Amino acid sequence: MGHREDLLEGAMRCLLEKGYARTTARDIVAASGTNLASIGYHYGSKEALLQAAFLRLMEAWGDSVDEPADAAGDRGPGVPPGAGPERFELIWERMVAAFPAHRALWRLQTEVLARLDEDEKLAEALRSWQARGRDELARLFGAVGAEPDPERARVAGLFVQALVAGVMSQYLLDPESAPTAQDLTAGLKALTGEGN
Template identity: 60%
Template sequence: MGHREDLLEGAKRCLLEKGYARTTARDIVAASGTNLASIGYHYGSKEALLNLAFLRLTEEWGDVATREAEGEPDIEAAAPLDQFRVAWERVIGSFEQSRAVWQLQMEVVSRIHSDPELQKALVGPQREGRDGLAENMLGIDPETDPERSRVAGLFCQALLAGVMVQWMMDPDSAPSAQDLMDGLKVALEGRPTEGGTAG
């Protein structure tokens, strides 16, 4: 790898070990075996490098969380609710190996209000991420059905943020994939009428 790639890999390691706020340029240099001048030359600033490193980490997490396990049935062939459940089993099942990424995401969200450049860097990838969630969790193709993909992605993204917070705070009571599917069913059924059926 060249210095550019070394810096990016070093920044990713630092983010996972130290978080966004505590990572210094010297930390990145030490982790990458490069020099301070390389950061400015290749990325313009430490912040630009960290922003890109954060985006790469979330992309890699998404690849792991949505990857089909060997021998697992084709998720796209499943009924929508089963597809939803299987997708969430993958996400929740990745919690232990992805804990550092989830912690990092919480930290980055808390920084957005005071860091306009970070917010600007995340806008495009966040929108792309919604399409990816709609496709991976609900089988909706953003190319052929952009509006359904948009609203489904918004729903999945909101749910993902809430699930992350619950698993970070209290894994013992955090939702399982089955809980999420059952909760979705209850929400779709609506409030029971006096006779005990949904209306």
């Protein structure tokens, strides 16, 4: 690994351990085994490095809940093709199971969201990432078929992003009462009148 990747790895560790505001350039250098000049050379600034590290952490979380597609385009073993409550529940089981391992990331995300009004570059980077994340979530949950409907994918992605943020908040506040995949599926069915 070169200095660029070492810095990114060190910054990711610092973000999870210290948070966004408390991570200093010296912390990153100590965690990465590099030097202060490397930050400017490879990333331009500490802030740009922290943004890249945060986005990499969020992408890693997305990868942890997304199984690779098989040859037919289906999403991993046991996940039914297309959208539907069975697929919704199985994917949420993965997501909910991943929350404990990513608790530090969700705390970090809450801190980062609180910084957006004062950091336009960070907000801009997150807006772009959010749009990509929305598309990925729509695909993961089966809202993108063989003939993609951009509006269907957009609203499905928005819906799942809102659920992720809400579940994350509830999990941080009280993991014991946070919704399970079964709760979310039952709630979705109740709202849509399915199963009545």
